[in-house]
Amino acid sequence: MRPLIRAVVLGLVGYVAGAWLTVAVRGGSPSDDVAVTFGFILGLIGWLMGIGVWNAWAREWFGLPAKPDQATGWQRYLTFNTDHKVIGVQYLVTFITVLLLGGFMALIMRWELANPGQDFLDPDTYNKLMSMHGILMIATAVAGILGAFGNYLVPLMIGARDMAFPRVNAMSFWLIPPVAIGLLSAPLLGSFDSGWTAYPPLSVVNEGGQVLFILAVITFGLSSILGGLNIVTTVATMRAPGMSWGRLPIFVWAAFAASVLSLLITQFFAASLILILLDRAAGTTFFLAEGGGDALLYQHLFWFYSHPAVYIMVLPAFGVMLEIITHLARKPLFAYKVVVAGFWGIVGLSVAVWAHHMFTSGMAESLHAPFMALTEAISIPTGLVFLGALGTLWQGRLQSKTPLWLAFGWLFNFTIGGITGIYLADVATDIHLQDTYFVVAHFHYTIVGGTIFALIAGSYFWFPKITGRMYHERLGKIFAVWLTVGFNLVFIPLFWVGINGMNRRIADYPEFFAGPNAFASVAAYILGAGFLLYAGNLLWSARRGPAADPNPWGARTLEWQLPSPPPEHNFPLLPEVVGHPYDYGIPGSVHVAPMTPEGGEEA
Amino acid sequence: MALSAGAAHERAEALSRPRANRLGLWLFFASETFLFAAFISARFVSSGTYKPEELNQPLALFLTVVLLGSSISAYLAETSIAHGNRQGLIRYLSITILLGLAFLVGVGFEFKEAIEYFPPETIYGSNFLALIGLHGFHVFTGVVALAVVLRLGTKGHFEPDDYWGVEGVVKYWHFVDLAWVVIFPTLYLF
Numbered sequence: 001m002r003p004l005i006r007a008v009v010l011g012l013v014g015y016v017a018g019a020w021l022t023v024a025v026r027g028g029s030p031s032d033d034v035a036v037t038f039g040f041i042l043g044l045i046g047w048l049m050g051i052g053v054w055n056a057w058a059r060e061w062f063g064l065p066a067k068p069d070q071a072t073g074w075q076r077y078l079t080f081n082t083d084h085k086v087i088g089v090q091y092l093v094t095f096i097t098v099l100l101l102g103g104f105m106a107l108i109m110r111w112e113l114a115n116p117g118q119d120f121l122d123p124d125t126y127n128k129l130m131s132m133h134g135i136l137m138i139a140t141a142v143a144g145i146l147g148a149f150g151n152y153l154v155p156l157m158i159g160a161r162d163m164a165f166p167r168v169n170a171m172s173f174w175l176i177p178p179v180a181i182g183l184l185s186a187p188l189l190g191s192f193d194s195g196w197t198a199y200p201p202l203s204v205v206n207e208g209g210q211v212l213f214i215l216a217v218i219t220f221g222l223s224s225i226l227g228g229l230n231i232v233t234t235v236a237t238m239r240a241p242g243m244s245w246g247r248l249p250i251f252v253w254a255a256f257a258a259s260v261l262s263l264l265i266t267q268f269f270a271a272s273l274i275l276i277l278l279d280r281a282a283g284t285t286f287f288l289a290e291g292g293g294d295a296l297l298y299q300h301l302f303w304f305y306s307h308p309a310v311y312i313m314v315l316p317a318f319g320v321m322l323e324i325i326t327h328l329a330r331k332p333l334f335a336y337k338v339v340v341a342g343f344w345g346i347v348g349l350s351v352a353v354w355a356h357h358m359f360t361s362g363m364a365e366s367l368h369a370p371f372m373a374l375t376e377a378i379s380i381p382t383g384l385v386f387l388g389a390l391g392t393l394w395q396g397r398l399q400s401k402t403p404l405w406l407a408f409g410w411l412f413n414f415t416i417g418g419i420t421g422i423y424l425a426d427v428a429t430d431i432h433l434q435d436t437y438f439v440v441a442h443f444h445y446t447i448v449g450g451t452i453f454a455l456i457a458g459s460y461f462w463f464p465k466i467t468g469r470m471y472h473e474r475l476g477k478i479f480a481v482w483l484t485v486g487f488n489l490v491f492i493p494l495f496w497v498g499i500n501g502m503n504r505r506i507a508d509y510p511e512f513f514a515g516p517n518a519f520a521s522v523a524a525y526i527l528g529a530g531f532l533l534y535a536g537n538l539l540w541s542a543r544r545g546p547a548a549d550p551n552p553w554g555a556r557t558l559e560w561q562l563p564s565p566p567p568e569h570n571f572p573l574l575p576e577v578v579g580h581p582y583d584y585g586i587p588g589s590v591h592v593a594p595m596t597p598e599g600g601e602e603a
Numbered sequence: 604m605a606l607s608a609g610a611a612h613e614r615a616e617a618l619s620r621p622r623a624n625r626l627g628l629w630l631f632f633a634s635e636t637f638l639f640a641a642f643i644s645a646r647f648v649s650s651g652t653y654k655p656e657e658l659n660q661p662l663a664l665f666l667t668v669v670l671l672g673s674s675i676s677a678y679l680a681e682t683s684i685a686h687g688n689r690q691g692l693i694r695y696l697s698i699t700i701l702l703g704l705a706f707l708v709g710v711g712f713e714f715k716e717a718i719e720y721f722p723p724e725t726i727y728g729s730n731f732l733a734l735i736g737l738h739g740f741h742v743f744t745g746v747v748a749l750a751v752v753l754r755l756g757t758k759g760h761f762e763p764d765d766y767w768g769v770e771g772v773v774k775y776w777h778f779v780d781l782a783w784v785v786i787f788p789t790l791y792l793f
Contacts, residue, residue, distance in 0.1 A: 061751045061755075062751075062754070063754070063755055063758050063760060164619075164623040164627060165623070165627060168627075225634050229627055229630045229631060229634065230627075232626075232630055233623050233626050233627045233630065234623075236626055237619045237622045237623040237626060238619055238623065263630055263633070263634050264633060264634055264637050265637060266634075267634055267635070267637040267638035267641060268637060268641045270638060271638055271641030271642055271645070272641070274733075274737075275645065275733065278723075278729070278732070278733055279729075282723060282732065283722075283723045283724055284723040284724075284728070284729035284732055284733065285723070285724055285725065285726055285728075285729050286645065286649060286726070286729050286730075286733075291724050291725060291726060291729070292649070292725060292726035293649060293726055293729065294648070294649055297645060297648050297649055300648070301641055301644075301645065304641075
């Protein structure tokens with residue numbers, strides 16, 4: 001506990017010092033944009049140094065010996081621990097918590113939206129709640145799977161002892177709590193009402209909570225970049241002997257591709273937000289028309305990150321689902337190489353489609369057709385990934401387990417998400433559908449139906465590996481059905497109201513939309529209640545569940561060949577990979593040579 | 604064949620460590636390139652190729668020479684320690700830091716002059732402030748990192764077969780110089 005207390009204290013001291021110094025130097029109020037900025041920066045440094053960057057790392061820069069934290073047991077999770085498995089669990093618990101919090105905010109919004117007219121949220125509060133829900137959920141989708149399973153599984157799956165840069169990895173995680181604190185304390189400064197997209201000119205002129213949004217999101221971007229850098233380097237340099245690129249488990253490929261994307265383009269989100277911060281705090285005029293600026297510039301910079309970002313969210317989800325499907329269908333992964341090509345096709349195309357978010361923004365019309373065509377072309381590599389999933393399921397010996405049930409829900413949802421995306425990519429229909437609930441429904445089908453389903457399915461599938469215990473299978477299956485049905489009941493009606501013109505991001509709507517909205521609100525509460533079952537099952541099973549077999553699925557990839565949970569530094573012996581990971585049912589096929597301690601000494 | 608655990612892992616670690624460090628650093632540069640690219644593209648999108656007459660081109664050219672010169676001294680610092688020449692390391696790192704500081708002072712002077720003519724409230728002034736600020740911040744962090752390495756060097760750290768700290772910081776310094784080589788024409792020549 002001590003490092004955490006030290007981090008909180010130093011973070012607060014840093015914040016107060018930064019804000020106070022700013023006021024002392026230039027006057028003004030301690031809650032204006034400049035003071036908050038310097039306060040946040042110093043507070044962030046204080047927090048990091050307190051949690052362990054100083055002890056475990058920065059001391060070396062001054063020629064002092066590093067003092068890594070020695071905590072054991074559950075206290076490891078509250079310290080600057082460099083074990084990738086600890087960091088993976090930290091990410092998993094953090095982002096499941098954020099997911100539940102963001103979901104709770106959605107329930108408050110659905111309560112207000114249950115009837116037309118104003119019930120208990122004024123329009124301004126509604127917009128702020130909607131913005132908070134948005135950014136929390138975006139963060140969960142971006143970092144949930146990559147942070148949790150990327151960290152936990154990538155070194156295990158490639159036969160490495162840890163990530164390439166363990167301390168950078170620990171720092172990536174410990175950058176997250178200040179992000180959450182910054183976002184959740186934004187209401188103290190008037191919160192932010194510009195959605196998660198933070199479009200100027202609103203985001204330049206609204207209340208001071210927007211500055212905390214900007215600083216928190218830039219910090220989150222830094223965490224994503226460092227995390228991506230770590231995964232790319234780990235996969236490129238730390239594979240076990242025999243683990244050639246053609247033998248990489250499909251989740252590793254997915255995490256690698258998403259990390260390359262995240263590493264590069266996240267800077268554009270940082271850049272666009274830095275420019276807004278300069279407009280607010282340094283008097284520049286990038287996005288303000290009166291000084292010659294142009295708000296469209298923001299949209300270009302922002303979507304150059306934020307469209308590929310949905311592929312940062314969904315590529316790791318593809319990896320998780322293909323792992324689950326191939327292990328539980330007991331068949332070789334269908335068209336492995338084609339699927340990998342599909343991943344890279346998505347990475348390549350994803351940076352060339354951003355302006356499809358801007359068809360109605362007033363940008364040059366000559367850009368409409370090329371961006372429409374490129375956007376629709378991205379369905380080809382995505383289709384290749386689906387080909388792999390369906391081909392693997394086809395005539396497989398399906399094992400009826402919760403993760404596979406969720407995989408079927410995922411296939412259904414993501415298909416709907418993909419097909420409805422065509423109408424938004426198409427200029428003619430998008431001009432009608434943009435800024436309606438059709439967009440909301442489509443986006444939730446891809447990101448909740450795609451990414452969050454995979455996060456949940458993965459949390460069941462690797463639960464026995466992470467905890468050493470088994471979750472309750474029947475409750476798991478009940479939840480899988482509950483989640484899939486509940487999710488569809490909420491969002492199918494929203495397509496209908498969207499097509500008929502109900503605007504998103506507005507607290508009220510005409511009487512005409514009352515029926516479907518009431519239905520969606522009731523369904524949302526049913527869906528929300530289901531998560532009690534999810535959290536209850538996993539929390540109870542983690543403490544009291546029956547001990548799990550090290551390899552309950554009979555899976556071949558490396559992480560399942562170790563005890564549960566795997567020991568520190570993972571492998572007692574350097575594993576030797578001799579074959580493809582997914583050759584189920586092929587006589588004589590082997591993925592890893594037997595790891596027997598032939599006179600080897602313990603690590 | 605199963606190698607003994609500790610020995611095999613240590614051998615693998617020793618082989619992959621320099622590769623991992625270098626790759627990680629280059630990936631960081633790739634990422635930073637995107638950050639600079641965003642700011643540079645913002646300049647062309649919002650101001651086109653317009654530039655004010657009042658820009659002090661001779662001063663900026665001189666600063667470019669100073670910064671490029673500092674890359675040479677940084678390179679000499681790295682080769683010095685690679686050959687076990689600690690005195691050379693300290694001398695050339697000190698020169699690099701001084702040139703870096705001279706650059707920062709010069710840019711600060713130019714900036715103070717320039718915003719008289721095109722303040723941040725104009726669109727070119729916004730771009731000028733953002734790009735100079737972004738690059739200046741990188742130079743500043745580079746100077747700090749060089750100072751950390753210099754202090755470690757004077758205390759006897761780094762050997763001819765173990766000078767990753769020097770190598771990493773010097774490579775970062777080259778990257779920051781290269782960024783200026785792109786930013787200089789972006790702001791002053793177009």
